[in-house]
Amino acid sequence: xxxHGTGPPDEYVEAEIHRMLAEDPAVAEQGITVVRRERGLVLxxxxxxxxxxEEILRRVSERFPDVPVTSDIGVIRTQAPTQVEELP
Amino acid sequence: xxxxxxxxxxxxxxxxxxxxxxxxxxxxxxxxxLLLAGDLTRHGTEAEARCVAxxxxxxGVPVITVLGNHDHQCDQVPQVVKVLExxxxxxxxxxxxxxxxxGGRLGVAGVKGFGGGFAGRCASDxxxxxxxxxxxxxxxxxxxxxxxxxxxxxxxxxxLTHYSPVPDTLAxxxxxxxxxxxxxxxxxxxxxAPTALALHGHAHHGTERxxxxxxxxxxxxxxxxxxxxxxxxxxGDRDHVD
Numbered sequence: 583x584x585x586h587g588t589g590p591p592d593e594y595v596e597a598e599i600h601r602m603l604a605e606d607p608a609v610a611e612q613g614i615t616v617v618r619r620e621r622g623l624v625l626x627x628x629x630x631x632x633x634x635x636e637e638i639l640r641r642v643s644e645r646f647p648d649v650p651v652t653s654d655i656g657v658i659r660t661q662a663p664t665q666v667e668e669l670p
Numbered sequence: 671x672x673x674x675x676x677x678x679x680x681x682x683x684x685x686x687x688x689x690x691x692x693x694x695x696x697x698x699x700x701x702x703x704l705l706l707a708g709d710l711t712r713h714g715t716e717a718e719a720r721c722v723a724x725x726x727x728x729x730g731v732p733v734i735t736v737l738g739n740h741d742h743q744c745d746q747v748p749q750v751v752k753v754l755e756x757x758x759x760x761x762x763x764x765x766x767x768x769x770x771x772x773g774g775r776l777g778v779a780g781v782k783g784f785g786g787g788f789a790g791r792c793a794s795d796x797x798x799x800x801x802x803x804x805x806x807x808x809x810x811x812x813x814x815x816x817x818x819x820x821x822x823x824x825x826x827x828x829x830l831t832h833y834s835p836v837p838d839t840l841a842x843x844x845x846x847x848x849x850x851x852x853x854x855x856x857x858x859x860x861x862x863a864p865t866a867l868a869l870h871g872h873a874h875h876g877t878e879r880x881x882x883x884x885x886x887x888x889x890x891x892x893x894x895x896x897x898x899x900x901x902x903x904x905x906g907d908r909d910h911v912d
Contacts, residue, residue: 610681610712610740613874613894627874628894631685660899662693666673666700669867669887670906 595649596623599642609638614655622650628658672773672826673700675731677900678707678871679892681740682721690725693899698730700902702771706759707871707891708738708782708832716749723757732769734760736780738832738872762830764814766822773905777824779863781815783833783870784808786853793849812855819863826905829860829868829886838880839890840873857882866905 596616603614603625611634614627625642629635639653675697680690697704706726711718714737726733741750751761760767762780769776786793786808795805819829834840834852843851851873860868861884868882871892878895880888891901 607713610743615875630681630689630893633685658893659897660689660693662696663700663898663900663902666902666904667889668904668906 595646599623599646602645603638606641609641611638614638622652625651625653625655628656630658632657672771672776672905673702674705674828674903674905675701675703675900676705676707676869676891676903677893677896678832679709679738679874679894681709681712682725683712683718684721687721687725690899694729701731702773703731703769703776704729704733704900705778705830705869706733706735707830707869708736709740709871710735711741711750713743714741714746714750715744716746716753719750719753723753726759727757732760734762734767734778734780734830736762736830736832737782764818766818768822768824774825777822777827778830779815779818779822780830781811783831783856784811784853785833785850786855787849788837788854792854808853808855812853812859815856816859816862819859819865827863827865829865831856831870832872834870834873834890835860835868836880836882836888839870839878839888840876842875842877843873860886867903
């Protein structure tokens, strides 16, 4: 097992973070992907508000202070559609 | 022609209220109805349901919804349903409704649905009580959808679910979690009636388009998939359905 802070986080840490994202009431996101990279974890996905994006990184960093985590989470656009789909 | 707007997985709470509203104000110009494919809230609380009522109430077009798994999280389903219905939103669960529109009578049957997996790679009603309960939930949900679809007297028939009825629209999700994203029984229910279109959400990393084995068009309208406030579909005239 890789020790925190000395290398990339191991598979169990990845699993724990993934579950935390869904089960922590302050997050409750099932659509975030956790990817292990050489230098730590990267969080990918899209959420409904900038507040939620910030909260995810804050909660993960708080719970796993020794795991290097970066976020590439976007906020989903809410513009009106410009095209329709015709279904004859 | 009937104009249907649809979106799912909006996951509303106080921090999201108002984000959809500017686009929703345009709805009466481009759609006859708005269908919501579940996961309206983050945790399924009464307070979050009030956010949904503020955002999706008084739109000038009828709004019809099913609930999603997030809307069940806090075990407040009756309160959530009441808040939505008080705001004029029709909540379907193994039920259907028919709307008069300029393009004809639109029938919508809806159910949350459940997981279970797809043909040849699905859970079976066998073994431990927990597994049997899981699969029976799947079966009962699909049976209720089929009955609701077949019971509607309308010109155009649409199925509305949260979980997916086909694997096609899950492409992009990890294969390992397909059994948690939908089940073939929902597709079978949709194919048991003259359904013109099936709409679902739940699969945030999935893709928009698919078809059931019976040829019914399926659209994944989860907000992270469509990346706009809602999608609009124009459904052509079909023969009378009853």
